[in-house]
Amino acid sequence: MYVIAHLSDPHLDGTEEARARLRQITSYVRSSTVDVVLATGDLADHGLPEEYVEVARELTFDVPTLVLPGNHDVSHPFRALVSAPGEGHPVNQLHDVGPARFLLVDSTVEGKDHGYLTEETLGWLESSLNEPFDGPIFLAMHHPPFELHHPVMDQWKLENPDALAKILTAKPVTAVLTGHVHNAITSTFAGHPVLGAPGIRSTVPLPFESTQNTLADPHAHPGLAFHLHTPGEPLQTIYRYPH
Ligand SMILES: [Fe+2]
Numbered sequence: 001m002y003v004i005a006h007l008s009d010p011h012l013d014g015t016e017e018a019r020a021r022l023r024q025i026t027s028y029v030r031s032s033t034v035d036v037v038l039a040t041g042d043l044a045d046h047g048l049p050e051e052y053v054e055v056a057r058e059l060t061f062d063v064p065t066l067v068l069p070g071n072h073d074v075s076h077p078f079r080a081l082v083s084a085p086g087e088g089h090p091v092n093q094l095h096d097v098g099p100a101r102f103l104l105v106d107s108t109v110e111g112k113d114h115g116y117l118t119e120e121t122l123g124w125l126e127s128s129l130n131e132p133f134d135g136p137i138f139l140a141m142h143h144p145p146f147e148l149h150h151p152v153m154d155q156w157k158l159e160n161p162d163a164l165a166k167i168l169t170a171k172p173v174t175a176v177l178t179g180h181v182h183n184a185i186t187s188t189f190a191g192h193p194v195l196g197a198p199g200i201r202s203t204v205p206l207p208f209e210s211t212q213n214t215l216a217d218p219h220a221h222p223g224l225a226f227h228l229h230t231p232g233e234p235l236q237t238i239y240r241y242p243h
Pocket residue numbers: 009011041042070180181182199
């Protein structure tokens with residue numbers, strides 16, 4: 001069994017509160033046996049260089065660790081974090097870890113909160129998916145490719161999901177792994193599972209359930225997703241909120 005520990009949105013900002021919430025997750029991951037750790041963005045809250053020093057220190061595991069940017073991340077220090085040459089967005093990455101391939105898609109727009117996939121990103125993704133690969137392929141990006149049905153979060157949605165659907169339809173993608181909406185969410189897109197990790201820094205209640213009318217509940221327990229891949233079987237996902 002191949003195990004992906006998928007965490008998202010720690011929003012590290014130098015505060016003990018943010019650090020402690022992330023450490024509840026990272027300590028649980030370190031005590032588990034996993035093959036790879038994936039963090040789907042909003043690693044730093046303000047994108048400051050000193051926040052990335054903290055990100056690098058806190059997201060250290062004895063297995064390969066993959067990170068991609070969210071709308072709170074800033075390209076220059078993020079590129080330094082992942083040793084990506086060049087400047088600006090997008091920062092798209094392909095990593096093979098054991099039998100699995102990870103296509104880490106940059107859905108962010110510098111200085112904005114919504115998501116958008118540039119022509120460069122779409123072209124890169126299409127050519128990457130056209131490469132023959134004998135193993136599970138995970139596409140990971142910060143913004144889910146659909147609305148949350150939340151009046152504030154949907155202002156910050158991915159704005160061109162149709163362009164992505166054209167590329168993903170009928171492609172051998174095992175799952176699309178996302179963050180950003182600070183909710184454990186499962187859905188489908190272009191015929192593929194979409195699996196979102198809980199928000200570590202906070203949880204966003206939906207209008208139908210909220211009695212407090214707040215955008216983000218900073219007290220909801222942090223969590224993560226474990227995606228379990230066994231050859232010849234459907235992917236399984238376990239959501240865990242360790243105490
Ligand atoms: Fe976030």
